[in-house]
Amino acid sequence: MYGSATYRVALSGSGMEYEPVIGLEVHCQLLTDSKIFCGCSTRFGAPANTNVCPVCLGMPGTLPVLNRRAVEYALRAALALGCRIEPVSIFARKNYFYPDLPKGYQISMYDRPLAVQGHLDVEAKGETKHVGITRVHMEEDAGKLLHEGFPDSDRASHVDYNRSGVPLIEIVSEPDMRSPEEAHAYYSALRTILVYIGVTDGNMEEGSLRCDANVSLRPRGQSGFGTKAELKNLNSFKFVQHALEYEIRRQTDLLVRGERVTQETRLYDPAEDRTSPMRSKEEAHDYRYFPEPDLLPLQVNEEWIGEVRRWLPELPAARRRRFVAEYGLPEQDAALLTSDRALADYYEAAARAARNAKAAANWVMTEILRKVKEDKIDVDRVPLPPVRLAALIRLVDDGAISGKIAKEVFETIYATGKDPADVVREQGLSQVTDEGAIREAIENVIAQNQSQYAQYKAGKTALLGFFVGQVLKATGGKASPSLVNRLLKERLDRP
Amino acid sequence: MAIAKQEVRHIAKLANLDFSEEEIGRFTQQFNSILEYVARLDALDTSAIEPTSHVDSGSHALRDDVLVPSISREEALANAPESERGHFKVPKVIG
Numbered sequence A: 001m002y003g004s005a006t007y008r009v010a011l012s013g014s015g016m017e018y019e020p021v022i023g024l025e026v027h028c029q030l031l032t033d034s035k036i037f038c039g040c041s042t043r044f045g046a047p048a049n050t051n052v053c054p055v056c057l058g059m060p061g062t063l064p065v066l067n068r069r070a071v072e073y074a075l076r077a078a079l080a081l082g083c084r085i086e087p088v089s090i091f092a093r094k095n096y097f098y099p100d101l102p103k104g105y106q107i108s109m110y111d112r113p114l115a116v117q118g119h120l121d122v123e124a125k126g127e128t129k130h131v132g133i134t135r136v137h138m139e140e141d142a143g144k145l146l147h148e149g150f151p152d153s154d155r156a157s158h159v160d161y162n163r164s165g166v167p168l169i170e171i172v173s174e175p176d177m178r179s180p181e182e183a184h185a186y187y188s189a190l191r192t193i194l195v196y197i198g199v200t201d202g203n204m205e206e207g208s209l210r211c212d213a214n215v216s217l218r219p220r221g222q223s224g225f226g227t228k229a230e231l232k233n234l235n236s237f238k239f240v241q242h243a244l245e246y247e248i249r250r251q252t253d254l255l256v257r258g259e260r261v262t263q264e265t266r267l268y269d270p271a272e273d274r275t276s277p278m279r280s281k282e283e284a285h286d287y288r289y290f291p292e293p294d295l296l297p298l299q300v301n302e303e304w305i306g307e308v309r310r311w312l313p314e315l316p317a318a319r320r321r322r323f324v325a326e327y328g329l330p331e332q333d334a335a336l337l338t339s340d341r342a343l344a345d346y347y348e349a350a351a352r353a354a355r356n357a358k359a360a361a362n363w364v365m366t367e368i369l370r371k372v373k374e375d376k377i378d379v380d381r382v383p384l385p386p387v388r389l390a391a392l393i394r395l396v397d398d399g400a401i402s403g404k405i406a407k408e409v410f411e412t413i414y415a416t417g418k419d420p421a422d423v424v425r426e427q428g429l430s431q432v433t434d435e436g437a438i439r440e441a442i443e444n445v446i447a448q449n450q451s452q453y454a455q456y457k458a459g460k461t462a463l464l465g466f467f468v469g470q471v472l473k474a475t476g477g478k479a480s481p482s483l484v485n486r487l488l489k490e491r492l493d494r495p
Numbered sequence B: 001m002a003i004a005k006q007e008v009r010h011i012a013k014l015a016n017l018d019f020s021e022e023e024i025g026r027f028t029q030q031f032n033s034i035l036e037y038v039a040r041l042d043a044l045d046t047s048a049i050e051p052t053s054h055v056d057s058g059s060h061a062l063r064d065d066v067l068v069p070s071i072s073r074e075e076a077l078a079n080a081p082e083s084e085r086g087h088f089k090v091p092k093v094i095g
């Protein structure tokens, strides 16, 4: 009921409208094998406290050593977002006590982040929206607190530190978004690009991507900012949108009543579809950042940046434009095919080998994506190599098999990995282009359907479709439909 | 810039430390005397000097992304005051 339009409430009498101002902070887990400051595994789902060591447990006297690949992935993400890489960035300690943080501080970056001033162009409601990226910085993840599931969960919490020290980047946007739809579109585009460049698996259920939002309202036309609330726990695209819609409605109601918005952190409850203030951890925001004395400033020179840039793949937006220009695909098809890097790679390989970009697009978008969905697999796990699909497309284009038979052959080659030409030969599926055989089938069909034949002759020519269907059925779908059509018409219209 | 008792109490709280009124008074004095001493540096002209974050100005030592065996769960939990089913057990906190 809190539709996105409802917050445009006019103040009675004044005609004032409020405009939401939204910025997102996204945490993204990097796909390294080992943690950011120690050699423990980052694998999700290991038994509790088995991927831990003195470093990530925060034992006194241990020293962190930075993972080179974590830096490379962070740089890759920053470059993909058009950021300027800082030649020197500095790790800092963010101090607070919470049991998921074994050291009593989190190693993060504060006033000297890794990269600044990027942007991401996103499509929302048919328009391109330019969203600025304030900064990208590196930090370590905290452990996982379990509040339920133990016999004494009513009086104790339990901690698993496997996640402690997993490398993260935090991507902070400018407050450039003006609606929940834009925030949703930005988050979605950000996930696509991060997965595309291979720095994260983007798995939101496993927490590989997490999102907080800052939202405030201001009278439309005003350039200053209103008091903002920070929303936590927006762990799916849907939650981002719903939580923002609720919160904008809540703040609008306050302002319309002449009350003030309190600056606070609010937690989104998906079950209730509402936000409520987090029980304030008293003085929690006094983090007393200071430079991490155990880690020297991180220096990234031009040579390193150049190396990372060379490994950066073609980004989704550029690839989408190229698919439209190079393969003549409709914008929507190009967008779908480039939404996932493995899918785009698969499509391109099939399109090139088949020398029929449109047919390849149709096969990939319908049949391959159907299989991916049915079998619940990722595109890079599709057992059918793209060249096999291309061979099938060529069999159709060469007139060797009909489109209908091609769907059957597809099922076989998908399941067996066989060459489609072999399947066609073994199963005798070649298209019947022998006019004699088709004429024979036509005569049999007419003989068996005398009444329909009589009606046709009496002028009910719409029955042609019925006869085509019967003949195709009689030939096991192997007859070329255009040939059947022509021969039938000849025979039926014969005086 | 003198420090008041209120700020000492605040810092103690952030550090999860409990002090008596007598201690708070003593630490307030000590804080102030330390700060006064350090404030002598303000007499120097540092306008031409780059801020320093670290004593060592060398470049970062990086490690390759290679797994190193973790310690056993028993070892990990050995110093924990309390543990349960492979987890560290802590006083109840709200998530």
Ligand SMILES: [Zn+2]
Pocket (backbone or CB within 6 Å): A035, A038, A039, A040, A051, A052, A053, A054, A055, A056, A057, A165
């Ligand atoms: Zn470790």
